[in-house]
Amino acid sequence: MALKAQYYKHTLNFRFDAGTSRGVLKNKDSYFIKIFDENTPEIFGLGEAGPLEGLSLDFGNLAENKIQEITNHINSGIYKNLDDLELDLTNFSSVKFALETAILDLKNGGKRKIFSNGFFEKSERIKINGLVWMGNKDFMKKQIVEKLDAGFDTIKLKIGAIDFNEEMELLRYIRKQFSVSEISLRVDANGAFSPVEALDKLKKLSEFEIHSIEQPIKTNQWEEMANLCEKTPVSIALDEELIENFSSKETLLKTIKPQYIILKPSLMGGISGSSEWIKTAESLGIDWWMTSALESNVGLNAICQFAATFKNDLPQGLGTGKLYENNFDSPLEIKSGEIYYNQNTEWNLDYFKTN
Incomplete structure (x- = not known):
């Protein structure tokens, strides 16, 4: 060759x-x-x-x-x-x-075709969460309605940018309409809380029976994060924490003891590095799910196929394909909160053939 x-x-x-x-x-x-x-x-x-x-x-x-x-x-x-x-x-x-x-x-x-599995070959579906981006309250509420109407039963809200009470109102809006058995709620703080206020805010969030919160405080505060994970009424998922500590996988997870970790292959050592994170987490009884890192459909397709190689029934964070005006047309489709690979649809990758 x-x-x-x-x-x-x-x-x-x-x-x-x-x-x-x-x-x-x-x-x-x-x-x-x-x-x-x-x-x-x-x-x-x-x-x-x-x-x-x-x-x-x-x-x-x-x-x-x-x-x-x-x-x-x-x-x-x-x-x-x-x-x-x-x-x-x-x-x-x-x-x-x-x-x-x-x-x-x-x-x-x-x-x-990145992996040989049912996702690519048989259009088997992966359950995903519906992502609600930060913005003013009306913008976020509009997204929530769209996700609920589209059939998602797991909604993830990015929080920490607007007033916390307004964010609580948005969660209350969902819970008034849907019980925890109908809609699962995730929130992502991206490290927005200070260690001093974090536990109090987690207690307030627990009112809405939140499934989990991603990265409540900033990274590299292992003692504070471990304390939160021990006392929290809401399960905590490490996200950004993993990016900066990929060489200390076992030490990090044994020290902090999170309930979940979230894997972004583009940020965590690629496919091989993410596989190591999964192996380490599972050996310690820590659950996980996988998300994209705002890739185009090219990268998203690879992550979907990678995620499908594992038996993981948790909703994954793989619903980012419609974010861009100039993405590459692909067989990836989303219906009723699930993503699948439609073998009857062609890729449009002329960009890589003519340039």
Whole structure:
């Protein structure tokens, strides 16, 4: 196999101002690597690196330069086969995810098949949560209504940007209409609470029988987070905490003892690194679910197929495919709170064929 590669940068534009506790997102850059045999360039593996500002260790130029470097090395002929491409990318999680995806895709025939499982081959469905972005109260309420009307039975609200009492009102609005047996509620604080106030706020949130809260306080406060996990009336899921401590998996989880962890392969060592997190968590009796990190449908497809390799009935966080005005058309579809791969729908990846 005469390996060749191409590199692409694509700016994804949000359909709306996506509010988080770290600011408002309007667009996001992703970097893609295409790997192919020069004798059959129409058959290619495709992977996406989508680092996030303020979260990814390889954000921006770091990821872009590394993908360019890998592309140049492949084209120089120093790698003779796909197995040679298993590079040490410890501090480049998004690039590792892109490279792993592209390799698996090409090994499976360049059909966007990353793993052989029922999700890709039989259109088996994965249950997902409906994500409600931060914004003013009316904007958030509008999203809640849309998600409920669309048939989601797990709703996730990003909190911490507007007045806490207004956020409580939104939760109360849902609970007045739907019991905990009808709608499961998740909230994501993105570290917005201070350690001093966190437990009190968790007690107030417990009034609404919340399923879980993601990252209530900022990262690297292990003692404070462990104390919260021990006393909390609402299950706590670690998210950002994992990104900065990927080399201390067992120590971190044994110290903090969270109820859940949340895995974003682009931020947590790619597919291989996330598999290690899952193995460690399960050995300690800690549950988990997987989410995308605002990738395009290219990366989202890989994460969905990866998630489907595990037997995990918890709703996953994989409903981000409709976020962008200029995403790539794909067979991924969402119905009644579930995502599946429609084999009767084609990918539109002309962008990677003509550039």
